[in-house]
Amino acid sequence: MIISLIGYMGSGKSHISKMLSDKINFKLFDLDFEISARLGMSIPEIFEKQGELGFRKAEKKILEELLSSPDDIIISLGGGTPAYYDNMENICKHSKSIYLRAKIPTLVNRLIPEKDKRPLIAKISDEDLPEFIAKHLFERNAFYNQSEFIIDTDGKNGETVVEEIVNTLCLPR
Numbered sequence: 001m002i003i004s005l006i007g008y009m010g011s012g013k014s015h016i017s018k019m020l021s022d023k024i025n026f027k028l029f030d031l032d033f034e035i036s037a038r039l040g041m042s043i044p045e046i047f048e049k050q051g052e053l054g055f056r057k058a059e060k061k062i063l064e065e066l067l068s069s070p071d072d073i074i075i076s077l078g079g080g081t082p083a084y085y086d087n088m089e090n091i092c093k094h095s096k097s098i099y100l101r102a103k104i105p106t107l108v109n110r111l112i113p114e115k116d117k118r119p120l121i122a123k124i125s126d127e128d129l130p131e132f133i134a135k136h137l138f139e140r141n142a143f144y145n146q147s148e149f150i151i152d153t154d155g156k157n158g159e160t161v162v163e164e165i166v167n168t169l170c171l172p173r
Helices: 013-024 031-039 043-067 087-094 104-117 129-144 158-168
Strands: 002-006 027-030 073-076 096-101 149-152
Touching: 002 013, 002 043, 002 087, 013 027, 013 073, 013 158, 027 031, 031 043, 031 073, 043 073, 043 087, 096 158, 104 129, 149 158
Parallel strands: 002 073, 002 096, 027 073, 096 149
Antiparallel strands: none
């Protein structure tokens, strides 16, 4: 089984996928980490040197490789991954897709302290961040909502979200 965790940056994909991987003993692939490792550059460097298009092309190729894995794996996707090419169609076709949904205030609170690590929001002021996130969510929700399952993460700790995923997918503990 392949499990894909989808959601906006700051929704908890990396944190939850690590906890879920530890709990159910599936191998974990963080898509951004895989892209960075294969291209030998950090995500901000890739954006700077190859632009978003170069990043998205690498993302699509690596995503397709992961989705064809015969193993039990978890893929933690980038926030924009579902919105490009036919990625969401492939994600839904080849994995159990779970949208980790969080409200705008939750996302803002999680993202402000780590803006410098996120190229898409690094130069956006704290006061403009809620509007930026709202615009992005409006554009991306059409893709995110195609997920097979939606789990709200607001006000929940990681253990609670992982338990919801395990219960939703009827996974062994």
